[in-house]
Amino acid sequence: MRVLLVDDEEELVSTLAERLDMRGIDATWVTNHHDALAAVEQEDFDLALLDVRLPQMNGLELKRLIAERRPEMKFIFLTGHGSEEDFKACSAESGPEYYLIKPVQIEVLMAKINELTQS
Amino acid sequence: MKDQQVTADTQGLHFFGVMTASISHELKNALAIINENAGLLGDLALLAEKGRPLDPQKLTVQAERIRQQVRRADDIIRRLNRFAHSAHEGPASADIHEVLDFTLALAARLAAMKNVSLSVEAGTPVQLEVRPFQLENLLWLCLKQILATAPEGPSSVVFAASEAGEEAVISIRCDGVPLTGTVTSVEEEGHPLLAELGASLHLETDALLLKVPRRS
Structure with missing residues (x-):
């Protein structure tokens, strides 16, 4: 399974990617929308x-720009706010x-990823 | 005067809300990073139980990352505490550079979201008698208008302070951000604050000038 992580907090996404890798998920991380759009143009992802x-x-x-390019992709939103x-807009x-609020426990995130990608 | 006070207070409440929401977001990010780094340490411990050797260097890096985020969160909370107190403090003597440094620290994340960097030019102290919260609020109104018109690419805003007789002058120079219309917008939104502080805003060739009486 391939997952794209997008967050401007580099240390957060890089560590989260490492933890997802340990759980068998091929995670790629970027810190801005330009790199996110470039990544989905170049590679296939199941979820962002x-x-x-x-x-x-x-x-x-x-999300809307990625979905235009990759309509099959699933999405999870992460927020500190x-x-x-x-909540209404993302829901x-x-x-x-x-729609998950930081900090998120990895077990919760893994369950959401599995739910979405197996549905 | 009473209506003006009510409006300035309402504006202050709005400013307080915007800044505390931003601060809470920063704190959430620090906590999220601590959470992931602590989680990674837990993951490594589980792998060690299954026979994978632990790398002491990796553990040291993770522990230091957690310490860095604790320091970051501590800085954020100190800033929040100072901001909260400034909201109820009366007029006091203050160096404008300190007020500028503090206001820009509060607004840095919101500016970064627009790809705008903020800085204060070093200079000799410029003392004035002011309610710091009101000056912070007025500076934010100026900055908010600048951020609203900032282009997509990176840009910078440089603040400087000087004395001109009985007035303190804050100049705001922007690289890559059009200032046309900023004075009118700030005057419309911030007139109660401008009146309370006895301040005025002017547009010069390449800078906004905010003039504040040194003794209110």
Whole structure:
């Protein structure tokens, strides 16, 4: 399974990618929307984990751009904010169960990834 | 005067909300990184139980990463504490450079989201009698308007302070951000604050000038 992680906190995504790798997931991480779009143009991913509040482009906009290019991909949103506004917008895109608030326990994230990719 | 105070207070509440939301986001990120690094240590311990040798260098790196994030979170909380106190403090003597440094530290994450870097030019102290929270709020209103018109590419905003007679002058220079319209927008939104501080905003060739009486 291939997962793309997008968050502007490099240490967060790089460590999370390492932990997902240990669990058999081929994880690639990037820290901005330009690199995320380049990655999905070049490689196939099953799922993207997107920070909601990215610099210059929010995770919702990025999700729509990725989905245009890769309609088969699934998405999980990750946020530090947890505002009602973000929750409603992200829930409308991917369902409320795939909107996770930092910090996230790896078991919870793995369960969400498995649910989405096996559905 | 009372209506003006109410409006300035309402504006202050909005400013306080925006900044504390941003600070809480920063704290969440620090906690998330601590969580992942601690989790990775746990993962390595589990692998060690299954016979994979532990790499002491790797453990040292992970432990140091956790310490760095604890320091980062501590800095954020100190900033939040100072900000919270500034909201209820009355007028006091302050060096504008300190107010600028603090305000830019508060706004740095919001600016970074727009790919804008912030800095303060070093200079001799410029003392003025002010409610720091109100000056922070007015500086944020200026910065907010600048960020709203910032182009997609990287840009920078440089603040500097000097004295001109009885006034303190804060200049705001922007590289790559158009300033046309900024004065009108700040005056419209910030008129209660400008009035409370007795401050005025001017557009010069390449900079915004914010003039504040040194004694209110």
